[in-house]
Amino acid sequence: MAVEEQQPRVNVSGEEIHLSGPFLLSTERPDLEPAARAIQSGSGSVVIKDMGIGEWDSTLMTIVMRFHEEAVRAGRELNLRNLPQGVQRLRDLALAIPPRKGAERKEKRKGMLESIGLHAQTNWKETIGFISFLGEVAQSLGRLVRGKARFRAHDVWLQIESCGPQALGIVSLISVLVGAILAFVGAVQLGMFNAEVYVANLVGLGMVMEMGALMTGIILAGRTGAAFAAQLGTMQVNEEIDALQTLGIPPMDYLVMPRMIALAVMTPLLVIYANTLGILGGATVGILMLDIPAQVFFIKTFEMMTGWLCLQGLIKGCTFGILVAIAGCMRGMNCGRSASAVGQAATSAVVSSLIMIVVADTIWTLVFMI
Amino acid sequence: MTDSSPKSPPPLRVEELEMRYGSFLIQSDLTFHINRQDIFIIMGGSGCGKSTLLKHLIGLVRPAKGSVYYGETDYWGGEEASRQAIMQNIGILYQQGALWSSLTLAENVAVPLKEYSDLGAAEIREQASYKLSLVGLAGFDDFYPSEISGGMRKRAALARALALDPEFLFFDEPSAGLDPVSAKLLDDLILELRDTLGATIAIVTHELASIFAIGNNSVFLDAETKTMIAQGDPKHLRDHCPDPKVRTFLHRGEL
Numbered sequence: 001m002a003v004e005e006q007q008p009r010v011n012v013s014g015e016e017i018h019l020s021g022p023f024l025l026s027t028e029r030p031d032l033e034p035a036a037r038a039i040q041s042g043s044g045s046v047v048i049k050d051m052g053i054g055e056w057d058s059t060l061m062t063i064v065m066r067f068h069e070e071a072v073r074a075g076r077e078l079n080l081r082n083l084p085q086g087v088q089r090l091r092d093l094a095l096a097i098p099p100r101k102g103a104e105r106k107e108k109r110k111g112m113l114e115s116i117g118l119h120a121q122t123n124w125k126e127t128i129g130f131i132s133f134l135g136e137v138a139q140s141l142g143r144l145v146r147g148k149a150r151f152r153a154h155d156v157w158l159q160i161e162s163c164g165p166q167a168l169g170i171v172s173l174i175s176v177l178v179g180a181i182l183a184f185v186g187a188v189q190l191g192m193f194n195a196e197v198y199v200a201n202l203v204g205l206g207m208v209m210e211m212g213a214l215m216t217g218i219i220l221a222g223r224t225g226a227a228f229a230a231q232l233g234t235m236q237v238n239e240e241i242d243a244l245q246t247l248g249i250p251p252m253d254y255l256v257m258p259r260m261i262a263l264a265v266m267t268p269l270l271v272i273y274a275n276t277l278g279i280l281g282g283a284t285v286g287i288l289m290l291d292i293p294a295q296v297f298f299i300k301t302f303e304m305m306t307g308w309l310c311l312q313g314l315i316k317g318c319t320f321g322i323l324v325a326i327a328g329c330m331r332g333m334n335c336g337r338s339a340s341a342v343g344q345a346a347t348s349a350v351v352s353s354l355i356m357i358v359v360a361d362t363i364w365t366l367v368f369m370i
Numbered sequence: 371m372t373d374s375s376p377k378s379p380p381p382l383r384v385e386e387l388e389m390r391y392g393s394f395l396i397q398s399d400l401t402f403h404i405n406r407q408d409i410f411i412i413m414g415g416s417g418c419g420k421s422t423l424l425k426h427l428i429g430l431v432r433p434a435k436g437s438v439y440y441g442e443t444d445y446w447g448g449e450e451a452s453r454q455a456i457m458q459n460i461g462i463l464y465q466q467g468a469l470w471s472s473l474t475l476a477e478n479v480a481v482p483l484k485e486y487s488d489l490g491a492a493e494i495r496e497q498a499s500y501k502l503s504l505v506g507l508a509g510f511d512d513f514y515p516s517e518i519s520g521g522m523r524k525r526a527a528l529a530r531a532l533a534l535d536p537e538f539l540f541f542d543e544p545s546a547g548l549d550p551v552s553a554k555l556l557d558d559l560i561l562e563l564r565d566t567l568g569a570t571i572a573i574v575t576h577e578l579a580s581i582f583a584i585g586n587n588s589v590f591l592d593a594e595t596k597t598m599i600a601q602g603d604p605k606h607l608r609d610h611c612p613d614p615k616v617r618t619f620l621h622r623g624e625l
Contacts, residue, residue, distance in 0.1 A: 234471075238468055238471065239465065240468050240470050240471065243462070243469075243470070243530075244470075245430060246428050246429065246457055246460065246462050247481070247482050247485065248454045248457040248458060248485070248486075249481075249485055
């Protein structure tokens with residue numbers, strides 16, 4: 001036995017490979033290339049000799065396995081009899097079950113055409129999924145109208161509570177601030193014409209036609225849409241949705257309908273609330289900072305506010321609510337069966353809600369203009 | 371549960387079933403039947419499609435080919451109404467229990483009763499308590515699934531599966547994640563249910579102890595050939611199956 005060394009060494013000597021020193025995860029890894037080359041170039045069996053191996057762990061084994069691979073490739077045999085007891089047995093254990101054919105998944109580099117094609121296929125599948133989900137929602141709605149849908153009224157109340165009253169705080173804060181911002185922005189321009197009084201009209205119009213509904217939609221997308229996707233996704237992971245299905249209870253009726261009803265009912269109410277608070281926020285700025293008399297401000301505000309304008313905002317809000325419910329429920333119901341899939345479902349529920357909200361907003365605005 | 375005349379068809383029959391996920395073949399050419407009051411084991415190595423077969427039997431997945439017959443009725447051949455009727459006759463214990471997490475144990479058991487019976491609220495509560503006490507969970511009515519242990523959750527899920535006194539019971543790996551004593555208790559419960567309720571039971575499992583303790587009929591799925599390679603009483607297969615793969619499996623690889 002050689003003197004105990006601090007560095008692992010791999011030396012080639014003729015057809016033998018000499019190992020010495022400690023082979024630990026914490027020590028440096030020796031250069032294996034000369035030995036690998038020696039295995040490749042020689043013939044007959046390769047003897048690996050223990051020339052004073054100190055402590056060793058899996059590091060030694062990975063080296064031996066590397067030699068083994070090289071030897072197999074060169075059609076030679078590896079003689080390990082000289083190595084510490086256990087090394088040979090560990091090698092045999094590692095080789096006991098041959099790698100499963102086809103188990104190695106090689107990431108092929110995809111060409112541009114292939115990537116585009118795959119992308120198109122995924123998008124197509126998603127579109128089909130979306131349409132078939134809409135179809136199922138429609139069927140479920142049909143059952144609801146005929147009074148045959150099966151869900152618990154209690155669930156509707158729970159959902160209404162969580163997407164309505166519990167959202168009041170954040171809706172209040174955001175609406176007041178948006179109203180105030182509208183007033184500030186309006187004041188900058190209108191001030192140039194000494195027409196600050198029209199800030200009232202701007203705030204009223206802006207909130208009722210647009211911002212009230214849009215902000216409520218965005219809040220619902222982040223708060224409620226994500227929650228729907230996560231709840232239903234987790235139920236999917238826990239097989240709870242399978243359990244409903246095998247009882248013959250359509251999950252669409254039992255899980256999706258209460259959520260859609262809750263949002264369809266609560267969103268218009270939230271929009272009215274948001275409009276009111278937004279106007280109050282704008283009024284605060286107008287009255288306190290722009291010195292518009294309170295009376296004048298409110299007279300101006302109500303002057304331009306027709307029932308039709310308010311209805312526009314409500315129609316938008318209602319649409320947004322339904323879109324958020326659809327996106328959230330669809331992502332949740334189509335969720336995969338793992339924890340990360342639930343996260344993805346929540347994320348994509350928010351993203352698709354936002355996209356759909358903005359697109360729907362544009363469409364409605366155009367329709368109302370004509 | 372009524373006794374059937376010897377000539378009546380087997381209550382559950384699978385014919386030339388082929389299972390696929392997309393283009394990926396899982397199993398094909400499955401033909402077997404389950405007799406009344408059998409405890410039928412679906413066994414095989416990991417990843418051979420046992421749970422998938424179960425999903426096909428309970429109608430969660432539509433077969434790529436072949437059919438599943440309940441008595442004389444082809445499950446997928448009929449109308450939605452006939453599927454519903456069959457489903458009401460099936461109780462399922464999912465691998466994770468799959469209790470609805472927003473409902474208490476009693477409410478979980480009550481859902482099928484509310485859907486499919488004309489019982490009043492008080493009677494449903496009584497039924498739910500009774501079913502819970504059958505599985506040894508008396509007094510846990512108002513607990514939520516997240517508040518009880520894994521073994522208790524499985525038993526609660528069993529109570530829900532029993533809610534409508536189904537003729538068929540399906541178990542997906544009932545003893546997975548349970549300690550040996552709880553697993554044994556669950557096995558005893560399964561035997562007891564078969565004897566008292568007269569149910570026909572199919573179980574997906576690879577717990578040898580359970581297989582020999584309660585199984586009296588079985589099918590063995592093979593992952594390599596992608597079809598069934600044996601069927602019959604597992605105790606008989608252990609020693610007399612011509613296929614060494616099955617004997618090795620049933621001997622824990624010590625052949």
